Amino acid sequence: MSEPAKVTLDIWSDVMCPWCVIGLGQLDKALAGMSGEVDATIRFHPFELNPDMADEGEEQAAHIQRKYGRTPEQSAGVRDTLKSAAERAGYSFDYTGKGEPPPAMMWNTRLAHRVLTWALRDFGPDRQMQLKRALFDAHFRERRNMGDPEVLADVAEGAGLPRIGALEAMIDPAIDAMVTAGERQAWDMNVSGVPAVVINGKLLVPGAQEPEVYASLIRKVLSREAEGKA
Secondary structure: OOOOOEEEEEEEEOOOHHHHHHHHHHHHHHHHHOOOEEEEEEEEOOOOOOOOOOOEEEHHHHHHHHOOOOOOHHHHHHHHHHHHHHHHHOOOOOOOOOOOOOOEEEEOOOOHHHHHHHHHHHHHHHHHHHHHHHHHHHHHHHOOOOHHHHHHHHHHHOOOOOOHHHHHHOOOHHHHHHHHHHHHHHHHOOOOOOOOOOEEEEEEEEEOOHHHHHHHHHHHHHHHHHHOOO
């Protein structure tokens, strides 16, 4: 029996992006269906949807209306679409925090990207994945302040990473330079939205795709690589 084929999936993503968590769920399903066929390494890279967002954040509905010009009715329709897509991907946006749910907010994610970049650099892809999933839950399901260093440190600690290391990463110029470099790489590839998945550094897959699409494209890249080695 042959060994699983190695595949590296580089994903540009933002914690604020609902389609990013949906896309991750779809990719999870694709890889589960390829068990024994591929051995995947997933790395997350920074992309800020709202780099100029103020520290106090902005209420989600107001932000969407301002940025995209949607009416409340249109926004409600988009939320229904997202909820259905998330359910198919195995993710729920339902509030799981304590007490009454606070308003859904949009936050500046620069600090979150610094912590994610640090996690990948110092602890590797698997630990970064744990942190990424924890940050998605903290934002979408617990509605915590994703721009607050203490909240981010709490989430990192809950994901098994050292709290003091997370706090230090948020003020580390070297880490911030890595975030800038990661975003520049996205611009160089003409990535204008997320999620964006790059398979083995060869094929860029924009948007949240269905599991069968991810699986088909991974197999396509691996097949081309195998042909090149023949």
